[in-house]
Amino acid sequence: MGSFTHFNEQGRAKMVDITEKQETVRTAVAKGSIQVNKEIYEGVQAGKMKKGDVLSVAQVAGVMAAKNTSQWIPMCHPLALSGVNIHFDWEISEGSHILHIEAAVKTKGSTGVEMEALTAVSATALTVYDMCKAIDKGMIIGETYLVEKTGGKSGDFKRETPR
Template sequence: MVEFTHFNEQGRAKMVDVSHKPETVRTATAQSSILLNEEIYERIAANTMKKGDVLAVAQVAGIMASKNTSGIIPMCHPIPLSGVNISFQWNKEENGHKLGITVTAMTKGSTGVEMEALTAAAVTALTVYDMCKAIDKGMIIGPTYLVEKTGGVSSPDYKRQIKQTE
């Protein structure tokens, strides 16, 4: 039976105490994507969007989001990130161009960085949407998912077995 750790003895929300957990090196990689039309793809590729360099701004937004995850997700611990890397991959699709977003977050601490990686991936995609919405509001974001996590003592490493195709 799975024990829910974010509830106290009264069934109310609580932040889990991680003070007893040893500090270990932890990493998490998450992915998201955004499907764009041809015009947006061409403008991003040529860096001719009126709001500026879309990928540079989205990358900084994702890093900022990862650093602020505990202020967005109520039960997340504020953790010292030792690194965040965001990369992009373009894929031509039947109905447009898909911008793949891969985020890896790292820390040395007593709790994992999955939420920081996931938050960064989602905010990176949202920032691309924000910077391009004047051209087309029909962009599609997602899916956003955890690819893998390492580190920690109490839970095993995780690696997604099924490749997302959406």
Template sequence: MKELTHFNEEGRAKMVDISQKPETVRTAVAQSSILLNEEIYEKITNNKMKKGDVLAVAQVAGIMACKNTSNIIPMCHPISLQGVNISFNWLKEDDNHRLQIQATAKTKGSTGVEMEALTAVSAAALTVYDMCKAVDKGMIIGPTFLVEKTGGVSSPDYQRQINQTEE
């Protein structure tokens, strides 16, 4: 079992020392989704929401959140992002629609970008909720998860086996 590294000798939280880790190219892909009704789907896809273009605003929010992850997640290292991409995909589920949100983050550094990708999809989903809540507050966000990560030396690459309920 792996040792938890975010605790000091007193059992208190600390930021992990990464000064001896080599720089490598690192990527992470995360996914979230938001389940919404037909009315919201129609308004988003026809650009009829009163607050504006929902997906454009959610995309910018996701990128901004990715860039600011270390400001809101206490033990995350500030990193230099080399690239961030947010993409959207619609799925039909019974009488509802699911908006899948995927973020890819990339850096060249001594620590990974998993938290940045996860923060990006979370902020994008929350932005969709915020922009659509006047129509219906019953939207459901999630699941949110890491799809894959590459790079680094101490831990192997990761690829999630996605099941049907997560697609």
């Protein structure tokens, strides 16, 4: 594993100095999900939720979260993102309504955007929960994980077993 880079000489947390790191195009894709009941699914699809257009608001929340990740995660660097895209896909089966969320983030910089993609997915799912909780507080926010990332010194990563 090598030495820990997020500790100073006193053993206390620090933000890593990325001054000397090469600037490259960096991308990351993360996924997550939220399981809702049939009433919520139908309300979201019909645009009849009391708080408004759930997916549009959640999408904006995801983009905003990606842009503000350094305010949520203490050791993340503030980044100038060049793109953030949130994509939704419903999985419907007998008695199950799962909204799959995918966030793709891109920048040209000295550090990666994995945390931005993961934060975007998380905020998107939390916003869906917030906008629908009056109907059912039993929604389940599912696994959140990195699908792939490109660029940087550590090279590319692609999850071998897709979820």
